[in-house]
Amino acid sequence: xxxxxxxxxxxxxxxxxxxxxxxxxxxxxxxxxxxxxxxxxxxxxxxxxxxxxxxxxxxxxxxxxxxxxxxxxxxxxxxxxxxxxxxxxxxxxxxxxxxxxxxxxxxxxxxxxxxxxxxxxxxxxxxxxxxxxxxxxxxxxxxxxxxxxxxxxxxxxxxxxxxxxxxxxxxxxxxxxxxxxxxxxxxxxxxxxxxxxxxxxxxxxxxxxxxxxxxxxxxxxxxxxxxxxxxxxxxxxxxxxxxxxxxxxxxxxxxxxxxxxxxxxxxxxxxxxxxxxxxxxxxxxxxxxxxxxxxxxxxxxxxxxxxxxxxxxxxxxxxxxxxxxxxxxxxxxxxxxxxxxxx
Amino acid sequence: xxxxxxxxxxxxxxxxxxxxxxxxxxxxxxxxxxxxxxxxxxxxxxxxxxxxxxxxxxxxxxxxxxxxxxxxxxxxxxxxxxxxxxxxxxxxxxxxxxxxxxxxxxxxxxxxxxxxxxxxxxxxxxxxxxxxxxxxxxxxxxxxxxxxxxxxxxxxxxxxxxxxxxxxxxxxxxxxxxxxxxxxxxxxxxxxxxxxxxxxxxxxxxxxxxxxxxxxxxxxxxxxxxxxxxxxxxxxxxxxxxxxxxxxxxxxxxxxxxxxxxxxxxxx
Numbered sequence: 001x002x003x004x005x006x007x008x009x010x011x012x013x014x015x016x017x018x019x020x021x022x023x024x025x026x027x028x029x030x031x032x033x034x035x036x037x038x039x040x041x042x043x044x045x046x047x048x049x050x051x052x053x054x055x056x057x058x059x060x061x062x063x064x065x066x067x068x069x070x071x072x073x074x075x076x077x078x079x080x081x082x083x084x085x086x087x088x089x090x091x092x093x094x095x096x097x098x099x100x101x102x103x104x105x106x107x108x109x110x111x112x113x114x115x116x117x118x119x120x121x122x123x124x125x126x127x128x129x130x131x132x133x134x135x136x137x138x139x140x141x142x143x144x145x146x147x148x149x150x151x152x153x154x155x156x157x158x159x160x161x162x163x164x165x166x167x168x169x170x171x172x173x174x175x176x177x178x179x180x181x182x183x184x185x186x187x188x189x190x191x192x193x194x195x196x197x198x199x200x201x202x203x204x205x206x207x208x209x210x211x212x213x214x215x216x217x218x219x220x221x222x223x224x225x226x227x228x229x230x231x232x233x234x235x236x237x238x239x240x241x242x243x244x245x246x247x248x249x250x251x252x253x254x255x256x257x258x259x260x261x262x263x264x265x266x267x268x269x270x271x272x273x274x275x276x277x278x279x280x281x282x283x284x285x286x287x288x289x290x291x292x293x294x295x296x297x298x299x300x301x302x303x304x305x306x307x308x309x310x311x312x313x314x315x316x317x318x319x320x321x322x323x324x325x326x327x328x329x330x331x332x333x334x335x336x337x338x339x340x341x342x343x
Numbered sequence: 344x345x346x347x348x349x350x351x352x353x354x355x356x357x358x359x360x361x362x363x364x365x366x367x368x369x370x371x372x373x374x375x376x377x378x379x380x381x382x383x384x385x386x387x388x389x390x391x392x393x394x395x396x397x398x399x400x401x402x403x404x405x406x407x408x409x410x411x412x413x414x415x416x417x418x419x420x421x422x423x424x425x426x427x428x429x430x431x432x433x434x435x436x437x438x439x440x441x442x443x444x445x446x447x448x449x450x451x452x453x454x455x456x457x458x459x460x461x462x463x464x465x466x467x468x469x470x471x472x473x474x475x476x477x478x479x480x481x482x483x484x485x486x487x488x489x490x491x492x493x494x495x496x497x498x499x500x501x502x503x504x505x506x507x508x509x510x511x512x513x514x515x516x517x518x519x520x521x522x523x524x525x526x527x528x529x530x531x532x533x534x535x536x537x538x539x540x541x542x543x544x545x546x547x548x549x550x551x552x553x554x555x556x557x558x559x560x561x562x563x564x565x566x567x568x569x570x571x572x573x574x575x576x577x578x579x580x581x582x583x584x585x586x587x588x589x590x591x592x593x594x595x596x597x598x599x600x601x602x603x604x605x606x607x608x609x610x611x
Contacts, residue, residue, distance in 0.1 A: 277466065
């Protein structure tokens with residue numbers, strides 16, 4: 001088919017301009033909803049312009065005209081086939097509040113990745129703990145900071161309040177913000193490292209576990225076990241699980257990318273990853289607040305037993321939240337769906 | 344489209360989409376350079392916003408600097424993470440920088456991106472930015488056929504170029520009344536068959552930019568092009584050549600290549 005470009009353009013230009021004007025109007029509107037007559041018009045103009053594009057592609061040497069028509073067709077295609085979320089959907093408060101139930105549901109659905117993250121961390125802990133226990137030389141390698149190697153001095157300082165300039169809620173507030181943002185960044189990295197097939201996530205979790213185990217054993221060895229528990233538990237019971245959730249999100253992402261081809265609903269799967277991250281961010285906000293305002297107060301002000309009890313109570317609440325809130329059967333349903341899809 | 348804007352940008356990478364109706368179209372993908380410029384501009388905007396908030400907070404919390412620091416830290420973090428995700432999610436794949444550099448993030452299937460995708464690709468920046476200055480993201484982008492950084496690969500998104508295009512205007516050579524090449528249909532046909540799209544574009548551009556070229560350069564370019572066509576592709580007879588300047592020769596060639604393609608114009 002060979003085309004008389006001039007005549008063809010003269011004939012077709014009005015409908016291209018019409019389509020352009022219609023697209024301009026639609027793209028400018030915030031909700032981008034079509035009414036029936038617009039939809040009909042768009043459909044017709046799209047079909048005709050697409051046919052024009054076909055003719056230009058195969059019947060003429062007109063790269064610019066082709067580019068112009070390709071752009072038009074692409075825009076019309078996007079308008080026609082995209083179901084836009086409505087504005088109210090995006091800005092509804094209730095939708096955002098649902099995250100509080102969606103998070104534990106997602107957590108339970110993907111619990112096997114949490115188990116994997118937990119396993120790797122526990123292995124790291126065991127290695128770190130055993131190394132410090134049986135190989136004193138490893139202490140210098142595993143625990144880089146002096147206050148971790150020789151907790152005595154630090155504990156003394158902490159208990160006397162020497163480490164702190166002046167106990168003031170302002171400094172605690174600033175400290176909590178620093179902790180929250182830093183921890184969220186680290187956790188997010190662990191979750192994002194899922195793209196390395198989960199290897200990066202695993203390494204990060206393992207390293208974290210080694211440090212955790214080494215510190216725990218070192219402090220206990222030197223007789224500061226109770227102090228350490230009181231110092232770390234009130235925020236640690238949220239911080240450590242949140243890193244595990246980050247690992248869970250990382251492994252989930254790795255799995256997601258590996259079987260991307262089979263996944264029919266990538267959108268929902270990515271939503272699940274985002275929900276896990278939103279959840280761990282919430283946990284870290286709480287952990288940051290506790291670490292700055294509560295954990296740093298020591299024996300004379302707050303008895304160690306009380307601090308440990310608070311930590312244990314927090315852990316119990318977190319466990320109940322993660323295991324019981326939201327729909328109970330949500331996990332089973334989706335898992336059944338996935339396994340039936342696999343077949 | 345004015346003459347000063349080259350419309351055939353060198354297409355380094357493109358995505359070809361075949362729709363369910365059997366329509367095929369291509370989307371030009373954005374390379375690293377415009378994306379870097381857009382990102383630098385966006386970073387400057389974020390930095391400006393953070394500093395603006397900083398001054399405001401400093402002024403409001405003059406008596407309680409600790410709370411001020413807390414607010415600034417949280418605001419900086421929030422703005423840094425929200426800027427890209429919220430803007431791309433609610434502004435059809437564009438941030439301010441992307442809009443100014445005519446870039447848009449879209450779904451791999453050619454459809455607008457969804458809010459989840461905007462969040463995923465922006466949260467993945469913590470990985471793409473490793474170990475410094477987006478090295479990981481840059482390597483990923485350069486090694487990807489679809490120019491995707493890792494965030495794009497995970498979210499299933501692409502960044503496309505959207506240089507504004509108008510419908511092509513009427514070309515000068517279509518206005519000439521008479522094209523003497525038509526008298527030699529066999530040669531004209533040969534010219535059309537042998538001319539690659541690149542060569543045709545070259546002739547088109549040379550003629551279009553007539554008034555931008557210095558007279559000497561124009562003479563040289565037209566002479567070389569005409570000579571090439573004459574010797575390598577379609578040797579029109581010498582008595583015709585004597586009557587034509589190089590520019591007329593090229594205009595005729597363009598008329599053959601782009602004009603009425605039926606070549607059935609009656610002999611006059």
